[in-house]
Amino acid sequence: MPDFVGAVDQGTTSTRFMIFDHDGGEVARYQLEHHQLLPRAGWVEHDPVEIWERTNSVMQNALRSGGLSPADLVAIGITNQRETTVIWDPRDGRPYYNAIVWQDTRTDTIASALERDGHGETIRRKAGLPPATYFSGGKIKWILENVDGVREAAEAGHALFGNTDAWVLWNLTGGPSGGIHATDVTNASRTMLMNLETLDWDDELLGIFGIPRAMLPVINPSSHPEAFGRARTSRPLRNPTPITGVLGDQQAATVGQVCFAPGEAKNTYGTGNFLVLNTGSELVRSSSGLLTTVAYQFGDDPVVYALEGSMAVTGSAVQWLRDQMKIIDDAPGSERLARTVEDNGGVYFVPAFSGLFAPYWRSDARGAIVGLTRYNTGGHLARATLEAICYQSRDVVEAMERDAGIHLDVLRVDGGVTDNELCMQIQADVLGVPVSRPVIAETTALGAAYAAGLATGFWRDTDELRSHWSESRRWEPQWSEEQRAEGYAGWKKAVERTLNWVPVD
Numbered sequence: 089m090p091d092f093v094g095a096v097d098q099g100t101t102s103t104r105f106m107i108f109d110h111d112g113g114e115v116a117r118y119q120l121e122h123h124q125l126l127p128r129a130g131w132v133e134h135d136p137v138e139i140w141e142r143t144n145s146v147m148q149n150a151l152r153s154g155g156l157s158p159a160d161l162v163a164i165g166i167t168n169q170r171e172t173t174v175i176w177d178p179r180d181g182r183p184y185y186n187a188i189v190w191q192d193t194r195t196d197t198i199a200s201a202l203e204r205d206g207h208g209e210t211i212r213r214k215a216g217l218p219p220a221t222y223f224s225g226g227k228i229k230w231i232l233e234n235v236d237g238v239r240e241a242a243e244a245g246h247a248l249f250g251n252t253d254a255w256v257l258w259n260l261t262g263g264p265s266g267g268i269h270a271t272d273v274t275n276a277s278r279t280m281l282m283n284l285e286t287l288d289w290d291d292e293l294l295g296i297f298g299i300p301r302a303m304l305p306v307i308n309p310s311s312h313p314e315a316f317g318r319a320r321t322s323r324p325l326r327n328p329t330p331i332t333g334v335l336g337d338q339q340a341a342t343v344g345q346v347c348f349a350p351g352e353a354k355n356t357y358g359t360g361n362f363l364v365l366n367t368g369s370e371l372v373r374s375s376s377g378l379l380t381t382v383a384y385q386f387g388d389d390p391v392v393y394a395l396e397g398s399m400a401v402t403g404s405a406v407q408w409l410r411d412q413m414k415i416i417d418d419a420p421g422s423e424r425l426a427r428t429v430e431d432n433g434g435v436y437f438v439p440a441f442s443g444l445f446a447p448y449w450r451s452d453a454r455g456a457i458v459g460l461t462r463y464n465t466g467g468h469l470a471r472a473t474l475e476a477i478c479y480q481s482r483d484v485v486e487a488m489e490r491d492a493g494i495h496l497d498v499l500r501v502d503g504g505v506t507d508n509e510l511c512m513q514i515q516a517d518v519l520g521v522p523v524s525r526p527v528i529a530e531t532t533a534l535g536a537a538y539a540a541g542l543a544t545g546f547w548r549d550t551d552e553l554r555s556h557w558s559e560s561r562r563w564e565p566q567w568s569e570e571q572r573a574e575g576y577a578g579w580k581k582a583v584e585r586t587l588n589w590v591p592v593d
């Protein structure tokens with residue numbers, strides 16, 4: 089009996105392969121970045137072939153670094169950047185166009201036309217999502233309308249759509265020679281094309297977007313012993329490893345943080361921030377700008393729903409300080425620079441680079457730095473960047489408390505930015521609740537491994553997974569109520585300054 093479970097984490101900036109043991113401990117990992125293609129303002133693309141090659145390479149390298157072979161893996165899980173859209177030809181595996189990434193705003197006119205033509209309500213009711221550039225439906229429509237020959241190919245069954253989970257899965261399971269074209273309910277719930285109640289592609293939604301059903305993958309539960317086929321590309325080819333779990337990255341992190349009970353939530357701080365609240369079997373409709381989405385579905389168990397607050401720009405604002413503003417050399421430099429000042433010195437930075445996501449959903453917003461005086465330094469800008477991550481999270485926490493009628497006693501956090509001690513202290517201060525980080529901070533890959541291992545019986549049940557979770561660090565709020573209220577009022581004022589900046593019609 090093999091002793092380990094592997095997980096592919098195909099993220100926005102990099103692809104990782106991680107191997108975990110029975111206690112959920114990390115045994116090996118390997119990670120490679122891929123290129124961010126920025127052909128025009130607002131456009132963000134990836135090369136799907138590069139992503140597939142890197143996926144293969146990180147799998148081989150992680151196995152080698154752990155001294156393991158595929159035969160040591162009982163199962164593999166896949167997790168991925170969600171919404172990012174790939175369309176390819178199943179005859180030779182060639183993509184028709186680059187992947188259009190979730191952050192890409194080229195479909196803003198498609199999104200506003202959906203609203204104008206009166207489809208907004210249908211999409212909200214059936215898919216749980218507001219029409220926005222973020223989701224896959226508009227990106228598929230854009231490729232069908234703008235890339236020569238794709239619509240005809242799609243109608244003839246020669247064009248397949250997938251998010252990067254399906255793209256990687258199809259390639260891993262044989263590509264043009266029998267590759268499996270499937271996805272899971274969490275990824276499908278981010279397209280604007282899946283009905284949240286039937287958990288199937290919805291004919292009315294497909295009609296609104298003009299998307300042929302034949303392009304779309306089969307929708308499976310997130311964890312299932314037979315649903316996703318076997319990995320055939322890794323050596324040795326005899327004993328191909330079963331792929332038994334697939335989850336979008338934020339849902340995977342929810343599983344990795346063992347948020348299995350209604351009312352449990354996590355906030356992941358990466359390229360963007362994503363706060364996900366488990367709402368159990370209840371489909372909670374948001375009136376405060378959150379998304380209704382699928383948290384996970386394990387085997388034949390009923391589906392579990394979630395409310396999600398998605399923030400497009402958080403850790404990537406730190407990258408912007410590094411790469412574009414060049415006021416820090418690396419991400420940890422944001423903490424060192426921010427510690428040179430005592431507070432934000434009156435400065436607020438609203439990084440609305442892709443418009444504003446939750447809870448505002450304003451594609452007409454653009455970034456702003458406000459409150460500047462001659463007194464301010466780079467330290468204040470760094471501090472304001474960290475505060476922006478925390479204030480966006482507070483906006484979402486407030487929306488969640490309104491929608492779900494719950495009160496968070498503690499915020500469970502994970503992701504790259506949680507290495508920043510100052511940022512986590514500010515988060516506790518801004519929210520007025522403690523912030524808690526687990527020992528295993530790679531919750532995204534861990535969650536995909538959990539889904540895969542549950543399907544094969546490697547782990548018995550979610551109670552066993554719960555026993556793996558333990559806290560590594562906790563931050564307690566230190567600000568007075570007055571400080572908290574004043575700081576937040578400044579943020580709200582700053583957000584207003586970013587609205588109505590670009591025309592979208």
Ligand SMILES: Nc1ncnc2c1ncn2[C@@H]1O[C@H](COP(=O)(O)OP(=O)(O)OP(=O)(O)O)[C@@H](O)[C@H]1O
Nearest residue numbers: 099100101102358359403404419420503504505508
């Ligand atoms: N010490 C730090 N302080 C502030 N930000 C940090 C720090 N370390 C990393 N980051 C930020 O965290 C992000 C990377 O985190 P992580 O690796 O969790 O990203 P990710 O979102 O999972 O990546 P992907 O989108 O590829 O999946 C980067 O945007 C980086 O700027």
Ligand SMILES: [Mg+2]
Nearest residue numbers: 099337358532
């Ligand atoms: Mg990630």
